[in-house]
Structures are given as structure tokens and as C-alpha cells.
Amino acid sequence: MTQVLVIADHDGSRLNAGTARCVTAALQIPDAKVHVAIFARDGAAVAAAASALRGVQKVICINRAENEHALAVQLAPQVVALMPSYSHLLGPSNSFGKDLLPRVAALLGVGQVSDLMASESAHRFRRPIYAGNAIVTLETDPAAKVVATVRIASFEAAGSGGSAAVETVNLNVPLPTHTRFISVSAAKSDRPDLQSAAKVVSGGRAVGSQENFQLIYKLADRLGAAVGASRAAVDAGYAPNELQVGQTGKIIAPDLYVAVGISGAIQHLTGIKDAKTIVAINKDAEAPIFEVADIGLVADLFKVLPELQALLGGA
Amino acid sequence: MRKILVGVKRVVDYNVRIRVKPDGSGVALDGVKMGINPFDEIALEEALRIKERGQADEVLAVSIGPDEVQQQLRTALAMGADRAILVKSDAAIEPFSAAQALLAIIRREDVRLAILGKQAIDDDASQTGPMLAALWDRPQATFASKVELQDTVARVTREVDAGLETIELDLPAVLTTDLRLNEPRYIKLPDIMKAKKKPLEVIDFATLELAVSAHLKVLKTEPPSQRSRGVIVKDTAELLAALRQRGLVS
Numbered sequence A: 001m002t003q004v005l006v007i008a009d010h011d012g013s014r015l016n017a018g019t020a021r022c023v024t025a026a027l028q029i030p031d032a033k034v035h036v037a038i039f040a041r042d043g044a045a046v047a048a049a050a051s052a053l054r055g056v057q058k059v060i061c062i063n064r065a066e067n068e069h070a071l072a073v074q075l076a077p078q079v080v081a082l083m084p085s086y087s088h089l090l091g092p093s094n095s096f097g098k099d100l101l102p103r104v105a106a107l108l109g110v111g112q113v114s115d116l117m118a119s120e121s122a123h124r125f126r127r128p129i130y131a132g133n134a135i136v137t138l139e140t141d142p143a144a145k146v147v148a149t150v151r152i153a154s155f156e157a158a159g160s161g162g163s164a165a166v167e168t169v170n171l172n173v174p175l176p177t178h179t180r181f182i183s184v185s186a187a188k189s190d191r192p193d194l195q196s197a198a199k200v201v202s203g204g205r206a207v208g209s210q211e212n213f214q215l216i217y218k219l220a221d222r223l224g225a226a227v228g229a230s231r232a233a234v235d236a237g238y239a240p241n242e243l244q245v246g247q248t249g250k251i252i253a254p255d256l257y258v259a260v261g262i263s264g265a266i267q268h269l270t271g272i273k274d275a276k277t278i279v280a281i282n283k284d285a286e287a288p289i290f291e292v293a294d295i296g297l298v299a300d301l302f303k304v305l306p307e308l309q310a311l312l313g314g315a
Numbered sequence B: 001m002r003k004i005l006v007g008v009k010r011v012v013d014y015n016v017r018i019r020v021k022p023d024g025s026g027v028a029l030d031g032v033k034m035g036i037n038p039f040d041e042i043a044l045e046e047a048l049r050i051k052e053r054g055q056a057d058e059v060l061a062v063s064i065g066p067d068e069v070q071q072q073l074r075t076a077l078a079m080g081a082d083r084a085i086l087v088k089s090d091a092a093i094e095p096f097s098a099a100q101a102l103l104a105i106i107r108r109e110d111v112r113l114a115i116l117g118k119q120a121i122d123d124d125a126s127q128t129g130p131m132l133a134a135l136w137d138r139p140q141a142t143f144a145s146k147v148e149l150q151d152t153v154a155r156v157t158r159e160v161d162a163g164l165e166t167i168e169l170d171l172p173a174v175l176t177t178d179l180r181l182n183e184p185r186y187i188k189l190p191d192i193m194k195a196k197k198k199p200l201e202v203i204d205f206a207t208l209e210l211a212v213s214a215h216l217k218v219l220k221t222e223p224p225s226q227r228s229r230g231v232i233v234k235d236t237a238e239l240l241a242a243l244r245q246r247g248l249v250s
């Protein structure tokens, strides 16, 4: 039987949007029964959100003081303790899942399928390599458990309207004390979340400064879009690290992606190739971004952005 | 001795646009430019800086792979590593096996800190660091953008989805590097000469006697679906019209 455990990513009160996409990935595995596990100090609110995801059969909530901050070294032994009941373990391929799941896989003594983009059977999967420039089909040992991080851009979010039972579980697992949470600096923003936003406006090196990046924020706000950045813009300090889009940043699949002053290096394109519509604004007609753009405008961004703002009539 | 182990993986240079072989058997690698995984250069740079601050005595570069990897290990020695070890294997190495092999070296060498890349840009697996930490039963700090070492602990800032997270780890521990940790130094010509005299030990993978089994069998490799070139609009007004026509902007 195919019993899939999805590890929820959340911030203590809200479920990260990637979790609903992992549930869809889990449901794609033939004959899967899908449970969602929540590790939290008090996971009630997150569990309620997870229980509403269509297709989820049960939500397991592991409340424990140590689970307030998701430290892989403390979560991993708890996940392992749940695994005797499951054949598959899935989590998002983001900074949470990439930290935790390989640790669990090693404790279980199995390899991991990273960035799962499709399941062809319970043990046959497709995943990208080389910045998405090749796709491999691979098979895991049918006798072994499957641990996979999910390329969340490859899946739609599971719908709502479900009402799975929520079970609170006590796991008496000793946890290591060799790793301690100190702090997290998260820029609180009312803007949509980059990973799950329907629209994204990204700025590149050409934007030129942190001040100029306000042009990107302004357009994003007018469109109701999240803000992204190329590596060059992040390295230069124009935008914070969590906005980096690409092979080694976030892989996203919005309906609309607007690339402003971004050349379109392979590493950047990997992050956006699933976007439905790509718009490129770049003054170099030869820039590789135009090879993938659905709508291209060869022009100076410092001319176009104010014009666009004026035409849109927004603040 | 306070040793730092650095993982060095040989990968296709990041500027190369790879090609999938027409028969689906893999990626064409003949004659393709190879180099050290960029995240491993960052790992090595960090190790060297720690040593230069007097907080480590030896930097050990370790790679698992075929004989050609000696080139990359020589580069690592030229950058400043003190010693290198090649764990020789002609077979493809999965992250799990790489972690097992690195652990075997760690046990032999009594390592205090292992620094790996957050991901290898060929397999994009992003697994080996946490796997090594798990098998070693030690702390891990992935995606490091700042590392401060004290006697028995490391304080590490990590690039996470929410922003920047700081955690404290007891040593020994495993770190994986993110892009903003540092900017690797350039190699100077005299260093290449010096590197030729530094020790590079070759150990056969088999002699580590690891219980290795392949976990992931690759059945086929295909090119991805391609996007096609769209339309070029002539000015901002046309751009907006095109967006409105697609219903993307109101």
C-alpha cells in the first residue's frame, strides 16, 4: 500500500503555500493515501488549514516546545519515528525541505529524489538536473522507502473543502541539544509570497541600486505582484537574498513574470521556465531573456517603468 | 590538530550549456569544460579564511570521483588547501555514497568542521551535507551566508525562505555554503607551482569498505520542453495593450 506522509512547512500560524502543492504531488502517486504531519509548538491553526486540503486523509500534529523553530536536527528523528507507517515521505524543495529531508533520508538509509516533478509510478519519478536543462526518469528500490523533495512549481495547489481528521501524537523521541536557534530576521511584508504569487516582477543588475529597486516594488504593488531579483541584484545588495529567483534561489511558476534589466542567464531561466507568460524589458535586443519571453520590449527600463506606471494610473 | 574538510566536486563549468545525448543515455560530457563546483570554491575559501584567522590548522580538500578529479584537487591545493584526498571511483556516485565516503575520511582524519556546497550544479541534488551530518550524528547548518567560529561552537547565519536565520552549533559540525558567504580568491601563478608539491593522496573507494548500494537507478535522460520566442512590442503602450489583451493586467 502506498502511504504518503507530507511534511508541512509553516511559520507556526500559517501553512506555507508549498504544502498544498506537495499534497497534489503526493496524490499523483498511484493509490496514495496521504497524511500531513505538522511539527509545531502548538500546531492547531496550521492543522486546521491542512485538514481542509482536498485529498488529505489525516493530519498528524506533533506539538512540542522544541518544534517552535524548525531545526532539521530536531525534526529529523521525529519524522523517522513516524515513518514505520509510511512508504513515502514528501516535503517541499525549499529551504525547509532541503534542510530536513536529506537528513531524514540518511537516517532511514535511503537516497533521496530531489525536485520531484512527476510520478510515473510509486517508484518511478522524473526530476530536472543541470539547472533544468535535462530531465531524468529514475527508479527507486521498490523494497525501500521513498524520500523526495517536491519541485513545487510543477504542481498546482490542492483544492480546499476537505475535512481530514486531526490527530495529536506524542512522540517520545530524545532530541539533540547540539544545535540552538538564535534568531530569524524576516522582512515583514504585505506583498504576495514570491514562491506562490500569481504575478512576479523581478529586477536585475541593471536596476542599479537599492533605491532604484523602488521602481520594481512600485510596479509590483500596482499589479498586485510579488517581487523577485536576479542573483546579480541580490549580490549587489539591491534586494534581499530571499528574493533570488533561479537554479540556486526560488523556482517559481507564476501566471505572469516580468523580468526587468535581467539578461536571462541559464541559472536564472531555470527558475522561471514554468511561468505562463514571461515579459522581458531589456535594452539589449540580443539578451538571452528574449529567447524565452512571450512579450519583449527592447528599451531602457528607466524610461519604461515610469511610463508604465503613468499609463496604469497607479500611485 | 584542528582540521577542516572541504568537499570538492568536479562538475561541468557553469557557463556551459549542456546537451542531452540523442539516445537518452545521459548528458554529453566529452570535451566539455569542467571545474570545481562553484559552491565548493566558496566552501574552500571559507575554510582558508578560518585558517588564516588562526582558527584552524589544516584544510583538507576531498573529492570522490574518477582520476581526472585530480585536476580539480590540484586547483584546490593552488587556492590554498594543505592536502587533498581523492577517493577514486569510476562509477557514478550518489549523494548518499558521497556522504558515506566523506564520513569515512572524517573518521580517519579527526575533522572538526566539514564545509560542503549547498548543491552541486550538475545533479542539483542538495543532499550531501545534511546526509553527512546525519550519518555523523552531528549538527548541520545549510545555506550559510556568515560563519563565526569560537572554540567549541559555530554561529551561522543561513539564507532561508523567510530571510536570514542564525543558529548556534556545537562542533564538530557540517556547514553548506550559499552564494553570499564569500567571494573566492583568484589563483596566482606561483601558487600553481607550489600546489604541485603538496600531498594528494589517492584512496580506492572500495578500500573504504562502505555498505554502498545504488538507491536511484536512472532510466533515461531527456531534454526539457522548450519555450518559444514570443512577440516584440515597440513601446510601453504596446506592452500594456498586450498584457491587457491576455487579461494579465486590468
Ligand SMILES: Cc1cc2nc3c(=O)[nH]c(=O)nc-3n(C[C@H](O)[C@H](O)[C@H](O)COP(=O)(O)OP(=O)(O)OC[C@H]3O[C@@H](n4cnc5c(N)ncnc54)[C@H](O)[C@@H]3O)c2cc1C
Pocket (backbone or CB within 6 Å): A203, A204, A205, A206, A229, A230, A231, A232, A233, A244, A245, A246, A247, A248, A249, A250, A260, A261, A262, A263, A264, A265, A266, A267, A268, A281, A282, A283, A284, A287, A299, A300, A301, A302, B014, B038, B039, B121
Ligand atoms: C553557481 C551559480 C549559481 C547561480 N544561481 C543563480 C540564480 O539562482 N539566479 C540568478 O538569477 N542567477 C544565478 N547565477 C548568476 C547568473 O549566472 C547571472 O550572472 C545572473 O543571473 C545575472 O544577473 P542579471 O541578469 O541581473 O545581470 P546581467 O547579466 O549583468 O544582466 C543585466 C541586463 O540588464 C540589461 N540592461 C542594462 N541596462 C539596462 C537598462 N537601463 N534598461 C534595460 N535593460 C538594461 C543588459 O542588457 C543586461 O542584459 C548563478 C551563477 C552561478 C555561478
Ligand SMILES: Nc1ncnc2c1ncn2[C@@H]1O[C@H](COP(=O)(O)O)[C@@H](O)[C@H]1O
Pocket (backbone or CB within 6 Å): B006, B007, B008, B009, B010, B037, B039, B040, B043, B062, B063, B064, B065, B093, B095, B098, B115, B116, B117, B118, B119, B120, B121, B123, B124, B125, B126, B127, B128, B129
Ligand atoms: N563526489 C563528490 N566529491 C566531493 N564532494 C562532493 C561530492 N558529491 C557531493 N559533494 C559535496 O556535496 C555538495 C552538495 O552536493 P549535492 O548533494 O550532490 O548537491 C557539493 O557541493 C560538494 O561539496
